[in-house]
Amino acid sequence: MKALETDGIEFLSKGRVHTIRPGEVIVGTPEGDVRIQAAKVIWTAGVRASHLGRKLVEAKGCEVDRGGRVIVEHDFSIADHPEIRMAGDLSSYSHTGICKPLTGMAAPAKQVGTFIDEDIAAIVAERPRPSFNYLGLGSMVVLNRASAVADLLGLRVAD
Numbered sequence: 254m255k256a257l258e259t260d261g262i263e264f265l266s267k268g269r270v271h272t273i274r275p276g277e278v279i280v281g282t283p284e285g286d287v288r289i290q291a292a293k294v295i296w297t298a299g300v301r302a303s304h305l306g307r308k309l310v311e312a313k314g315c316e317v318d319r320g321g322r323v324i325v326e327h328d329f330s331i332a333d334h335p336e337i338r339m340a341g342d343l344s345s346y347s348h349t350g351i352c353k354p355l356t357g358m359a360a361p362a363k364q365v366g367t368f369i370d371e372d373i374a375a376i377v378a379e380r381p382r383p384s385f386n387y388l389g390l391g392s393m394v395v396l397n398r399a400s401a402v403a404d405l406l407g408l409r410v411a412d
């Protein structure tokens with residue numbers, strides 16, 4: 254926050270945007286509405302999963318989470334349909350041992366793809382099936398040309 258404030262960014266941490274209209278953004282906070290005058294508004298509050306998730310719900314009766322991601326089993330299949338596997342941003346996988354779903358990022362998507370490939374190969378070859386263990390190496394956010402924060406295997410660094 255300090256680095257970004259030095260760049261002239263102001264934070265409003267408690268509140269949710271409920272209205273965007275030409276020239277104005279309105280944020281509801283515990284203390285009441287805050288109006289921000291703005292000529293340009295850039296929305297960065299996340300993305301929704303593809304509408305394919307909802308189509309699967311209609312066709313197969315599976316469940317989706319709040320973000321529209323399909324809730325999957327240990328092997329990334331959907332409930333009662335072992336022949337359908339979901340990887341990447343469209344899947345909601347909570348069997349991580351820490352009760353937090355896998356994040357919608359590139360590293361989990363790639364590892365899940367590799368796991369599903371190995372699992373299907375094991376089924377076809379009638380070998381013991383592997384189990385999925387996510388290896389999270391960490392993440393980094395670049396703030397500006399001179400600052401970044403990172404979580405590297407649990408080691409938190411900021412500069």
Ligand SMILES: Cc1cc2nc3c(=O)[nH]c(=O)nc-3n(C[C@H](O)[C@H](O)[C@H](O)COP(=O)(O)OP(=O)(O)OC[C@H]3O[C@@H](n4cnc5c(N)ncnc54)[C@H](O)[C@@H]3O)c2cc1C
Nearest residue numbers: 300303305340341342343344356357358359360361362363
């Ligand atoms: C702005 C932004 C920044 C991001 N930055 C990072 C980052 O810094 N680090 C990180 O790890 N992750 C980042 N992510 C997340 C990362 O991109 C995703 O988690 C990852 O790409 C998920 O892979 P995926 O294969 O599930 O989906 P995608 O990579 O989105 O691939 C899905 C593909 O399916 C295609 N498709 C969609 N519908 C259909 C259809 N009906 N028929 C045929 N094809 C279709 C799409 O065109 C696309 O090519 C970012 C995402 C966004 C939006």
